[in-house]
Amino acid sequence: DTEVTQTPKHLVMGMTNKKSLKCEQHMGHRAMYWYKQKAKKPPELMFVYSYEKLSINESVPSRFSPECPNSSLLNLHLHALQPEDSALYLCASSHTDAGPDYGYTFGSGTRLTVV
Amino acid sequence: RKEVEQDPGPFNVPEGATVAFNCTYSNSASQSFFWYRQDCRKEPKLLMSVYSSGNEDGRFTAQLNRASQYISLLIRDSKLSDSATYLCVVSGGSNYKLTFGKGTLLTVNP
Numbered sequence: 001d002t003e004v005t006q007t008p009k010h011l012v013m014g015m016t017n018k019k020s021l022k023c024e025q026h027m028g029h030r031a032m033y034w035y036k037q038k039a040k041k042p043p044e045l046m047f048v049y050s051y052e053k054l055s056i057n058e059s060v061p062s063r064f065s066p067e068c069p070n071s072s073l074l075n076l077h078l079h080a081l082q083p084e085d086s087a088l089y090l091c092a093s094s095h096t097d098a099g100p101d102y103g104y105t106f107g108s109g110t111r112l113t114v115v
Numbered sequence: 116r117k118e119v120e121q122d123p124g125p126f127n128v129p130e131g132a133t134v135a136f137n138c139t140y141s142n143s144a145s146q147s148f149f150w151y152r153q154d155c156r157k158e159p160k161l162l163m164s165v166y167s168s169g170n171e172d173g174r175f176t177a178q179l180n181r182a183s184q185y186i187s188l189l190i191r192d193s194k195l196s197d198s199a200t201y202l203c204v205v206s207g208g209s210n211y212k213l214t215f216g217k218g219t220l221l222t223v224n225p
Contacts, residue, residue, distance in 0.1 A: 033213075042202060042215035043159065056212060090158055103149050103161040104213060111156075 006091050006107035014115055015081060021110045023074040023091030032074040033104065034066060035090040043090055049074060081114045088112075118142060121203045121216035129224055132193045136219050138186040138203030147206040148179055150188045152199040153218065159202055163188070193223045 004025045013019050023032065031050050035043035048056035049068040063085075065077040074091055088111050092104040121138045128134050140148075148165040163170065165177040165186055176189040186203055203216035 042217055045212055106158040108158050
């Protein structure tokens, strides 16, 4: 299995809703990531988990709350989002904690629209 | 200076053309270098890792010059299916952070 699976693929939520994005990989990768990508822009790093512990938070607002229940799963909990948070949310994973020697594998993303 | 800078593009080339993308990075401690391609409304996909010795995969050749902090990607005999955004990506230091260039849009025309 060489995939990163993200669900849902599309999500529309109101500004008062609570929702969660899910990401799963079974490649034995011990680093997992959340990226946010706006149209015609490159992906921007949000969070990095290494060995199930949060190692990087790129000053992301608290309305985004990551969680890594185990080495295969990564969640992103969403609450009280703003319309400007609408974007493609990408999960990725990589091999080792020495750096992404073999590159990252990205999931196909969740396209989020906040109304 | 931006961390990773790429040719702004867009590039429009005919089928069969050779096209080259250039990229520079500012962090001399960077350790890993990649080219990703991203199709419209899809996720980025790893095209090639880039090594100092240069590496080739079919019609694609990537080069790294650490002294100049410069990375290149050459595509020979362009195909329609090569149309995509090409992202120069750099990682380094003690963390896992990938830094993306803004991407260069390539359109290969029949």
